Amino acid sequence: MADERKKTYYVSMATGEISQLKTASPWDFQIEATDEEITQLREYFDQNYSTDWQAFWRTHVPYIQYHYDRENDAYDRTLTKIYEMIYRLGNEEAKEHIRSLGILPDEKEE
Structure with a gap:
């Protein structure tokens, strides 16, 4: 059974x-x-590392524009999930910084 206690x-x-x-x-x-x-x-982060390498190799195919690129879309979606998770688990300084970036679609005050 996993340890359910929160750690810093x-x-x-x-x-x-x-x-x-x-x-x-x-x-x-x-x-x-x-x-x-x-773990989540x-x-x-592992997903974005993998997607980042795919995007790196894709850059050698110059006719694909960024906004039509599946790897960039996947990277952006996962990055949003990372920021959402950090916002949910973060201290007030983390929450404030993420709010200031304006990157989360529906940030909720807790």
Whole structure:
């Protein structure tokens, strides 16, 4: 059975790193999450890493425009899921930063 207690994690958007050590590397957001929530967040980052490589190879096919590119659409959708999850699990500073970006369609005040 998974541990349902929430623990503090630090998330780097640039690297997709999720750490329990505040000083391990630069981080963007502090969140409180269960093991299951961290597993889901890691899966989102892994999906975007894979999609990012597909998009990298696609760039060698110059006749496909960005807005017709499935890889970019998938990357954008997963990135939105990552921000939604960080918004839901994040501390007030994380929530405020994500609100200031204006990227979530229906941000809810908690």
